[in-house]
């Protein structure tokens with residue numbers, strides 16, 4: 001079975017390479033926006049979608065030829081994907097223009113023959129040649145590199161995400177130990193053993209700081225010097241938080257995947273949920289979605305299972321001791337109190353136990 005895995009390393013381009021990187025970020029953004037313009041115009045005139053390729057634009061704008069051509073191809077693919085998502089599900093929103101200041105500076109390039117190589121602390125990239133890299137972890141020899149995404153963080157540093165593919169033989173693991181996880185607002189989850197997957201303190205502290213800095217921004221005059229500075233500060237903080245969060249989600253999912261043979265979770269639609277809870281599009285939203293996807297592949301590669309329980313299963317209203325179903329349980333009620341057997345339990349803990357039971361049923365039925 002084919003598996004994919006990404007690795008992120010810090011990049012240290014020299015002066016010439018930095019100029020070229022800046023150019024590549026600029027060209028991919030330019031092409032993306034130009035294509036978006038043309039697609040919109042074409043759609044307004046004909047009501048049809050048009051597929052565009054970089055070749056035409058390279059003739060019209062020769063400076064595009066100076067950068068990695070795969071970066072341009074991927075910009076086009078990203079745009080097509082944004083359109084496909086939009087046509088499939090309007091909640092994705094119409095594809096937006098990339099802004100020079102707001103959008104993340106990044107581009108993706110693909111391995112073709114030996115155009116990209118990782119060797120002795122250097123990463124060879126098309127047009128750039130060998131760029132210094134800090135490779136803090138080894139990559140198994142049988143892994144095959146597929147693509148690289150180079151990006152610049154808000155604080156000016158660079159990083160490369162390397163995507164590898166590899167084959168693994170998976171032996172299904174007999175399920176002996178099983179756990180249920182219930183999504184809980186505020187912490188990541190409550191499990192059926194009663195433990196919570198809470199974020200570490202340092203993470204919480206940063207979160208508070210971010211909120212504070214964001215409040216300060218609202219009192220500043222828009223586009224003033226201080227405002228721009230503050231924006232930058234927030235961006236740096238934001239990236240630091242998202243790195244830490246990722247790291248934490250990896251650790252947490254690894255721990256669970258190693259300790260249990262099967263994990264039952266609710267089959268939540270994260271997008272729907274963030275809408276109904278009015279969470280907005282901030283960075284905390286997709287933590288649980290990310291966590292589940294990490295968990296899914298970490299279980300899978302050990303022959304273990306992530307069981308997604310139908311979201312119409314009323315996990316929070318069922319008594320985990322006697323099976324009695326409460327008529328209703330308002331969201332603000334944090335304690336489950338069974339009207340039939342008198343069982344009292346933390347609401348999320350009770351729901352997690354139910355998910356675990358439901359997961360067992362699914363396993364027994366197959």
Ligand SMILES: [Zn+2]
Pocket residue numbers: 319320321322323324338339340341342343
């Ligand atoms: Zn009961």
